Amino acid sequence: MTEPVIHRYESREALAEALAAGVAAVLAGALATDGEARLAVSGGSTPQRFLARLAGAAIDWAAVTVNLVDERWVPEESERSNAAMVRRHLLQGHAASAHFVPFHEPSDMPEEVLETLEERFHRTGRPHDALILGMGADGHTASWFPHAPGLAACLDPNGTDAVAAVHPRGMDEPRVTLTYPVVNAARFLALHIEGAEKLAAFEAACGDGPVEDMPVRAVLRAHRSQPLDVFWAP
């Protein structure tokens, strides 16, 4: 196991600025070396300030592929759509020319189109240069929800699928998510959390206990050449 490195900021604004600068530098490095770069971002509310900052980075966004870490199975017209959030906050200004690869397809259940999503995901044949995770106070990250049907397949370190469907109990809609092997293959892997409740959840997740209780433990306990960077602000 490689211990995570925690970066604490005085404000959410300062965190957003630092994380955006770090991600932009990683993407710029990949662009300089390979002429292309790949970024995965999380959904929900926490990333919005960071994404807006990142949109201002003066890099060659036309050569950057952006995909989601996970998606709620809703069309983009829904206010719960992570893709719509990314379009509003990241794909603006400089970043408007990025190649965005959303997950959602017009079908009732994600299982019906998983093959398409898998094929689409692999069309960009490089691992993520940067992948930014979020976390819920219940210890879920990506759409790896505690004890959800489909969780075992998401967390299988030897699994060969990049994309999986999850049906979290008590939630309005199914989810699709990147799987553990894909997340852990990212060169720069960060966990972005804000507020006292999430810090307490993170500290609990750092303790002993089953991964299924707090699936973020899968990345906290991973063996990585580059440690997981945790970004936190009150």
Ligand SMILES: O=C1O[C@H](COP(=O)(O)O)[C@@H](O)[C@H](O)[C@H]1O
């Ligand atoms: O539903 C989700 O929740 C988590 C955390 O979201 P937040 O609103 O508490 O920041 C997020 O990381 C994930 O991508 C999203 O689908």
